[in-house]
Amino acid sequence: MRKKLFAGIMAAAMMLSLVGCGSSGSSSSDSASSDTIKINIWDNNQKDGIQKICDKWTETSGVKVSVEVVDWDNYWTLLEAGASGGDMPDVFWMHSNTAQMYMENDILLDLTDYIEEDDSIQEDNYYEGVWNLYNSNGKQYALPKDHDTIALLYNKAIFDEYGVEYPTDDWTWKDMYEAAKKITEASNGDVYGVAMNTSNNQDGWYNLIYSYGGEVITDDHKGTTIGSDESKEGMEMMRQLLTVGAPQSVVAETGTDSLFQSGKAAMITQGSWMINTFYTAENYDDYAWAVLPYADRNGNGTCDSDERWSAYNGLGWAANKNVSNPDECYSLIAYLCGEEGQKMQAELGVTMGGMKGVSDTFSSAFDGMDVSAFNKIEEEGNLFFRPYTRNTTVWEDALQQQGAFLDAWQDPSDPNVMSKACDNAQKIIEDAIAAE
Numbered sequence: 001m002r003k004k005l006f007a008g009i010m011a012a013a014m015m016l017s018l019v020g021c022g023s024s025g026s027s028s029s030d031s032a033s034s035d036t037i038k039i040n041i042w043d044n045n046q047k048d049g050i051q052k053i054c055d056k057w058t059e060t061s062g063v064k065v066s067v068e069v070v071d072w073d074n075y076w077t078l079l080e081a082g083a084s085g086g087d088m089p090d091v092f093w094m095h096s097n098t099a100q101m102y103m104e105n106d107i108l109l110d111l112t113d114y115i116e117e118d119d120s121i122q123e124d125n126y127y128e129g130v131w132n133l134y135n136s137n138g139k140q141y142a143l144p145k146d147h148d149t150i151a152l153l154y155n156k157a158i159f160d161e162y163g164v165e166y167p168t169d170d171w172t173w174k175d176m177y178e179a180a181k182k183i184t185e186a187s188n189g190d191v192y193g194v195a196m197n198t199s200n201n202q203d204g205w206y207n208l209i210y211s212y213g214g215e216v217i218t219d220d221h222k223g224t225t226i227g228s229d230e231s232k233e234g235m236e237m238m239r240q241l242l243t244v245g246a247p248q249s250v251v252a253e254t255g256t257d258s259l260f261q262s263g264k265a266a267m268i269t270q271g272s273w274m275i276n277t278f279y280t281a282e283n284y285d286d287y288a289w290a291v292l293p294y295a296d297r298n299g300n301g302t303c304d305s306d307e308r309w310s311a312y313n314g315l316g317w318a319a320n321k322n323v324s325n326p327d328e329c330y331s332l333i334a335y336l337c338g339e340e341g342q343k344m345q346a347e348l349g350v351t352m353g354g355m356k357g358v359s360d361t362f363s364s365a366f367d368g369m370d371v372s373a374f375n376k377i378e379e380e381g382n383l384f385f386r387p388y389t390r391n392t393t394v395w396e397d398a399l400q401q402q403g404a405f406l407d408a409w410q411d412p413s414d415p416n417v418m419s420k421a422c423d424n425a426q427k428i429i430e431d432a433i434a435a436e
Contacts, residue, residue: 036064037325037332040089042075045276049350050336056344057335063328082320083107090323091332094142094316096133096388097396102318103136109319112139114330120338129385130314130354142316143337144354146345148272149383150203150292150310151373152176157286158266162186167267167290169380170303173208173237176267176293181244183266194245195256195265196238198409199400202311202386203271208234210309210384211295217387222433227426234295235408235418242412249410272362272374273351279366289373291380308381314354395432399425 041050047069054065068089070078076098082088083105094102102108115121123131126144134142152167159166162183167176180193196204201216209216214231217224225231242248246259257274259265261281269292270278278287294308317336319329335341342353349365352374363372377383389395399405404424408417 036066037090037329039065039067040070040075040078040092041067042070042072042093043273044069045273046350049345049348052348053336053341053344053350054332057332057341061328061331063325063332065332088320088322090325091317091319091329093145094134094318096313096386097392099134099142099316100136100388100390103134103139103141107321108141109321109323109326109329110139111141111143111319111330111333114334115140115143118334121334125355125357126337127312127314127354127356129312130316133314133385133388134316134318142318143333145315145317145337146273146351146354147312147314147359148352149312149374149377150207150269150271151371151377152267152290152292153260153270153278154267154288154290155260155263155265155286156288157283158183158191158263162191164266166288167293169291169376171290171293172296173211173241173293174296177237177240177244180241180267184244191263192244192246192250192259192265194241194267195251195259196241196245196269197251197256198242198248198405199252200256201396202313203269205235205238206311206387207269207292207309208238208295210234210311210382211293211307212237212297213295213306215384215387217389217429221389224426224429224433226429227422232419232422233297235422236415237295239408239412239415239418242409272371275366275369275371275374276349279349279369284369287369289369289371291373291376294381303380306382308377309384310377310381311386312383313386316354389433390436391432394435395429398428398432404428 039050039054041047047067051067054067058064079088079092083102094108121143127147130144130147134140154167156166164179164182167179176194183191183193198205206216209226209231212230212234214228214234215225246265251259256265256268257277260268261278278284281287292308292310294303297307298304317333319326319333323329337354339355339358342355342358343361345351346353346359346362347365349362352359352362359375363375405421408421411417
């Protein structure tokens with residue numbers, strides 16, 4: 001009955017005219033309702049844009065939406081508390097690190113029936129990796145909010161000061177190393193040629209492994225080739241970059257973004273979700289983006305089709321299973337993830353879309369800053385979905401500890417340290433997968 005009623009309302013009002021009461025935010029299904037849907041996210045850069053999209057939905061639905069930002073750590077603490085019987089937001093973001101746990105433990109609203117009745121939401125229109133991430137046992141628990149890619153950010157003023165040519169689309173990872181080395185040496189260590197945050201795998205060392213032909217997690221999510229010769233070659237390049245860049249003790253204390261914005265680092269790799277941080281910076285005119293370098297594995301001086309890779313990930317819009325107004329919550333999610341909402345998201349510069357073919361306007365959303373590198377990587381390179389398994393955080397956290405990559409991160413001067421670290425990482429991941 002619910003599906004028929006919902007489908008009828010959606011057809012009559014172009015998916016947006018569900019009128020009713022919102023949830024109080026409680027996890028209890030019989031909680032008192034209000035006229036506002038409560039959304040929680042963790043990125044303040046996206047808040048204003050998302051609120052504008054939600055307000056557009058409100059114009060037709062009559063249901064108000066309140067977007068609240070909670071920092072990353074507290075976000076998951078609050079969700080876990082809500083899942084255990086406390087308050088939960090009505091609609092919220094899901095992430096690849098935790099999605100499987102929430103789906104398997106019956107915490108999220110099952111969207112499958114809604115999607116079957118909704119012609120505007122078609123699986124083929126979305127990035128496959130993001131769609132599949134939020135599917136468990138044939139049921140869909142979130143819709144793709146976005147996708148992201150990685151690019152190289154550099155400070156033109158620093159490059160000019162030390163007479164180093166700017167990065168180009170023809171750069172190899174070795175070229176990046178040589179430029180970083182020149183800057184670090186020319187500045188006598190006052191400026192680091194590069195700052196790589198080893199704890200940020202998606203926008204850092206993951207990309208080197210895939211560029212050199214390795215895999216952190218195989219496509220079936222049941223294995224890894226991180227101990228292969230190809231992965232070791234990529235991680236050796238990462239080690240070399242660390243030798244001419246900011247020490248990890250400095251990165252841990254200050255952060256790569258702060259090092260870059262304070263003029264202490266000439267280059268960092270960063271994701272498209274962070275553009276606003278640098279676009280709104282005081283000296284943003286000095287900042288420029290380039291496509292990620294490639295691995296010239298074949299030694300022919302040109303980028304072959306499998307030598308340039310960027311990780312991509314995608315958040316999902318999900319709802320609390322016990323929300324008192326599931327129809328309205330799905331309607332909001334469908335609008336956020338439908339063509340109109342996705343195009344607005346790109347045009348406003350919030351993020352690139354989870355729906356394919358809607359992100360062309362994203363590159364022009366930042367007047368005075370060329371961010372086309374994030375789109376170029378899809379056209380001139382390859383994307384791999386951020387590696388995950390059922391319990392991603394188990395092996396991700398273990399890789400940062402003693403006996404895995406920690407020794408290499410802290411002291412990259414030993415040319416033999418990375419090969420051993422990759423062998424240890426292979427076993428760590430295999431054991432973690434076997435225990436899942």
